[in-house]
Amino acid sequence: MSGVAPPLDRRALGLALTRIANIRSADALAAAGDPPATQARRIGLTGAPGAGKSTLAGRLALSRLDRGRLGVLAIDPTSPKTGGAILGDRIRMDDLAGSENLFIRSFGSRSAADGLTDNLHELLETMDRFGFDEVIVETVGVGQAEVAARTQVDTLILVIPPDAGDVVQAMKAGIMEVADIFAINKADMPSAAKMAIEVKRIIALTHRGHDGNDGDGGGGWVPPVVLTSQADPDSIVQLSAQVDRHAEWLRASGEQAARALARRRYWLRRWLERNAQQIIDREPAAFFEMPRAQQMTTLLEQLGRLPGGGVV
Ligand SMILES: Nc1nc2c(ncn2[C@@H]2O[C@H](COP(=O)(O)OP(=O)(O)OP(=O)(O)O)[C@@H](O)[C@H]2O)c(=O)[nH]1
Ligand SMILES: [Mg+2]
Structure with a gap:
């Protein structure tokens, strides 16, 4: 795909994304044509605020640049508490910029009339139209945003910081069951190993019997748990390898x-x-x-x- 696509018009893409980010969901729907003929591979990163999603998205993007044209879209929460996060994301992510094949964009969901995540589908289709091979999408894993993200991506990575004890309890019922890969992030912190054990225990409970063709629709995929750290390039390689393994499984299983x-x-x-x-x-x-x-x-x-x- 990347060999055929014309050079990336960053300005046109930036304008198109801004337009969609700022219109009402009904208008975005009205403007949508048929789905683009080719679609980027979509990798979602979700998790609680501060889990390290943006940092991880950047590292993952860098490690996958050889796959072709790669985009990173970060959707920030509306909460005024995280008001600084948008700029923070941009600074951290822009450290990686400079690659011809890499496009990074951070959005504040505040700017949209009825919730930016509502327009995620149209944002991603725009990336498809601009010939991206892969798109990494960062969303905060709470409520409706989560539902939207789950539907829109091929592979969903749940990013869990080592100190998320109660969060894991709370998420047991919902998001933990739909994640394809678990990244226990900030693995440089001492509590990460313990968190990995806890998460594996929950996966074993929620995915009991999923290790074969049991015809349950999710058949055969047991989400792997990867310890990741910004400071450990090898951990990013491992995460990336799991993303590839999941892609292969998606194809082979018909999922x-x-x-x-x-x-x-x-x-x-x-x-x-x-x-x-x-x-x-x-x-x-x-x-x-x-x-x-x-x-x-x-x-x-x-x-x-x-x-x-x-x-x-
Ligand atoms: N110790 C440690 N800290 C990290 C690591 N990755 C990120 N951080 C720190 O964690 C904080 C949050 O990182 P972000 O990447 O902005 O996290 P985020 O999940 O995108 O945050 P929001 O978008 O605000 O929800 C920053 O202070 C990072 O420097 C890591 O591997 N180890
Ligand atoms: Mg972020």
């Missing part, structure tokens, strides 16, 4: 196709929900006094009048 299909379902569902929401929000109080059946018929009629891809 790749299943995820691509899930992504398309998700897009269409979002399109429908957003349009329905806009129509419903516009209705006056009197509308809701009508019999329910009539409300539904009216709503469906209005949806039916939408041009393909359009928004009322």
